[in-house]
Amino acid sequence: MTLRPDLAIIAHHVDRGARILDVGCGDGALMAALRDDRGCDARGLELEPTNVAAAVGRGLSVIQGDADTDLADYPDDSFDYAILSQTLQTTRRPDWVLEQLLRIGRHAFVSFPNFAHWRVRASLLVGGRMPVTRLLPIAWYATPNIHHVTVDDFRALVKERGIAIEGAWFLSGDQQTGSGLANLLAEHAVFLLRHDR
Amino acid sequence: MSDDPRFGLRRSVTLPGPLRLDGGVLFSPVDIAYETYGTLNDDASNAILVCHALTGDQHLASEHPVTGKPGWWARMVGPGKPIDTNRWFVICSNVLGSCLGSSGPATINPATGQPWGMHFPVITIRDMVRAQAMLLDHLGIDRLFAVVGGSMGGMQALSWAATFPERVRAAVVIASAARHSAQNIAFHEVGRQAIMADPKWRGGAYYEAQDPPAAGLAVARMAAHITYLSEAGLTAKFGRKLQGRESKTFGFDADFQVESYLRHQGLAFVDRFDANSYLYITRALDYFDLAEEHGGLLANAFRQSQARFCVVSFDTDWLYPTAESRSIAHALNAAGAPASFVELSSPFGHDAFLLESPELDRVIGGFLAAGERA
Numbered sequence: 001m002t003l004r005p006d007l008a009i010i011a012h013h014v015d016r017g018a019r020i021l022d023v024g025c026g027d028g029a030l031m032a033a034l035r036d037d038r039g040c041d042a043r044g045l046e047l048e049p050t051n052v053a054a055a056v057g058r059g060l061s062v063i064q065g066d067a068d069t070d071l072a073d074y075p076d077d078s079f080d081y082a083i084l085s086q087t088l089q090t091t092r093r094p095d096w097v098l099e100q101l102l103r104i105g106r107h108a109f110v111s112f113p114n115f116a117h118w119r120v121r122a123s124l125l126v127g128g129r130m131p132v133t134r135l136l137p138i139a140w141y142a143t144p145n146i147h148h149v150t151v152d153d154f155r156a157l158v159k160e161r162g163i164a165i166e167g168a169w170f171l172s173g174d175q176q177t178g179s180g181l182a183n184l185l186a187e188h189a190v191f192l193l194r195h196d197r
Numbered sequence: 198m199s200d201d202p203r204f205g206l207r208r209s210v211t212l213p214g215p216l217r218l219d220g221g222v223l224f225s226p227v228d229i230a231y232e233t234y235g236t237l238n239d240d241a242s243n244a245i246l247v248c249h250a251l252t253g254d255q256h257l258a259s260e261h262p263v264t265g266k267p268g269w270w271a272r273m274v275g276p277g278k279p280i281d282t283n284r285w286f287v288i289c290s291n292v293l294g295s296c297l298g299s300s301g302p303a304t305i306n307p308a309t310g311q312p313w314g315m316h317f318p319v320i321t322i323r324d325m326v327r328a329q330a331m332l333l334d335h336l337g338i339d340r341l342f343a344v345v346g347g348s349m350g351g352m353q354a355l356s357w358a359a360t361f362p363e364r365v366r367a368a369v370v371i372a373s374a375a376r377h378s379a380q381n382i383a384f385h386e387v388g389r390q391a392i393m394a395d396p397k398w399r400g401g402a403y404y405e406a407q408d409p410p411a412a413g414l415a416v417a418r419m420a421a422h423i424t425y426l427s428e429a430g431l432t433a434k435f436g437r438k439l440q441g442r443e444s445k446t447f448g449f450d451a452d453f454q455v456e457s458y459l460r461h462q463g464l465a466f467v468d469r470f471d472a473n474s475y476l477y478i479t480r481a482l483d484y485f486d487l488a489e490e491h492g493g494l495l496a497n498a499f500r501q502s503q504a505r506f507c508v509v510s511f512d513t514d515w516l517y518p519t520a521e522s523r524s525i526a527h528a529l530n531a532a533g534a535p536a537s538f539v540e541l542s543s544p545f546g547h548d549a550f551l552l553e554s555p556e557l558d559r560v561i562g563g564f565l566a567a568g569e570r571a
Binding site for chain 2: 041057058059061073
C-alpha cells in the first residue's frame with residue numbers, strides 16, 4: 001500500500017518501536033504502516049465514525065473523538081510522537097491543539113497545505129476569488145479548512161511559542177522541494193517539532 | 198474433544214465452590230447452566246466468553262427452550278459470523294441469580310430443600326464474573342481470547358478485565374456503562390416496586406403456589422422495555438396509530454398500537470423469566486460502579502490489565518448513552534490500555550446492539566481478528 005507523500009515522510013522519520021498518537025488518523029493508513037513496517041505501538045483519535053469503524057476493523061486502536069476538545073484527556077508525555085497530518089487547518093484552535101500535541105508527545109509531526117503556494121496566491125491575485133486548487137479543491141463555504149495557514153505563519157507561531165523545529169520537509173506535487181522558497185513553492189509542509197523545556 | 202461431555206449445547210454443572218460473594222456470603226454449591234459453540238483448540242487459547250444482558254440467557258445462538266426463538270445473538274455468533282465459531286470456542290453461561298438453570302432465587306436451597314426466594318444472597322456483577330471464572334476452571338480454560346458483552350454483558354466484560362486481568366486478552370464492551378446512573382437505578386426501582394406491589398409476590402415465596410406475580414413482572418418489563426427503544430424508533434414503528442380499530446374507544450383498552458405492543462412484551466416476558474431473579478439482577482446492576490471498587494478512579498480498574506479493549510455505543514441509546522462509553526474510553530487511555538471506541542449510528546436505541554448493524558459486525562469481527570495476528 002502506498003502512503004500519501006506527507007505520510008510517507010512521517011513514517012520514514014519515526015523511530016522503530018515508538019509509541020505514536022495519530023490525531024485525525026482517518027481510516028488508519030499511517031497507523032497500519034507504522035505498526036506493520038516499523039513495529040510502532042500506534043493509537044489514533046478520529047472524528048468520523050465510519051473512519052473509526054474502518055480503522056478498528058483493521059485491528060488498530062482508535063478512539064472516536066474531537067481533537068479540539070479530547071486531547072486534554074491524554075496524560076503528559078504518554079507518546080514518543082503525536083502526529084497531526086492535514087488536520088491543523090480544520091481545528092477551531094490550532095494553537096491550543098499544537099500545545100496539546102507537544103504536551104502529550106515528546107515530539108510532534110504536523111503537516112498542512114501551504115496557503116501561500118504560488119498557485120493559491122495567483123488564484124487570489126488574478127481571480128480575486130477564494131482559491132479552489134488541486135490542493136484546496138473545496139469551495140470556501142464548504143471547506144473543512146477553517147484556519148488556513150502558510151509555511152511562514154507556522155514558523156512564526158512555533159517561534160513565538162518556544163517550540164523547536166527538529167525537521168522540516170516540503171512537497172510540491174509528490175516531489176520534495178527546498179526550504180528556502182518553501183513559502184512560495186511548497187504545496188505541503190511537514191514539520192517535526194519539540195517543546196523547549 | 199468433541200465428545201467431551203463438558204462441551205455443547207444445554208450443559209450444566211454443579212461446582213462445589215464456595216464462591217465468596219461481595220456481600221460477604223460464602224455460597225455453595227454453585228449451579229451454572231451454559232452452552233459452548235465451536236471447538237476448543239489444543240492449548241485452550243481460542244475461547245471467547247459472551248456475557249448476556251439482564252434478561253438474556255445462555256442460549257446465545259441456539260433455540261430458546263421456552264420461546265422456541267433463535268438465540269438472542271444468533272446473528273453475531275456462528276460459523277462465518279463476526280464471532281466465528283469456526284475459529285473460536287464460544288461460551289455463554291446463565292448469570293448467577295438468573296433463572297435458566299444457574300443458581301438463583303428459584304433454585305433449591307440445599308439447607309432447607311425449598312426454593313431460595315428472598316433468602317438468596319444479594320449478588321453483584323463481580324460475583325457473576327467470579328462464577329464464570331469457576332466455570333472456566335472447570336472447562337480447563339486459563340485465559341480468554343476475548344470476553345464480549347452488550348449492556349449488562351458489557352459490565353461483566355469490564356469487570357472481567359478488572360478482576361482477572363491475567364485471564365483476559367481482549368474485551369468488547371457494547372452499549373454499556375462502568376456504573377449505573379441515578380436514572381438507571383430509578384427505572385429499576387419502578388420495576389422492582391411493580392413486582393413487590395403485586396399481592397402474588399408474597400415476599401418472594403410464590404413458588405409453591407405456582408402462582409407468580411405475573412402482573413407486576415409484566416409492568417416491570419413494560420417500563421424497562423421503553424428504555425431499550427428510542428423515541429424516534431417508537432414514533433417510526435407506532436406513532437399514534439390505533440390498534441385494530443377506527444377510532445378511540447373512550448375507555449382503557451389498548452387503543453394505541455404502542456400500548457398493545459408493550460402489553461404483549463410484558464406478557465411474553467413472564468413466561469420465560471422469574472420475578473425474583475428480576476429483583477436480584479436489577480439490584481446487581483444498580484450496585485455496579487467499577488470506579489468505586491478501585492478507589493474512586495475508573496482508570497485504576499485497568500492498571501493491571503494486559504487486554505485490548507473495544508468500546509462501542511449507539512447514538513440513540515439513552516439507557517447507557519455515549520457519554521458513559523466515552524468515560525470508559527478516557528479511563529482506558531489514562532491507564533495506557535490499547536483501546537478503541539466508536540459511537541455507531543442506529544435508530545433503535547439501546548436494543549441496537551442486538552439488531553442488524555453491519556458496522557458493529559465489522560468492528561467486532563476486525564477487532565477480534567486483530568487479536569489472532571498479535
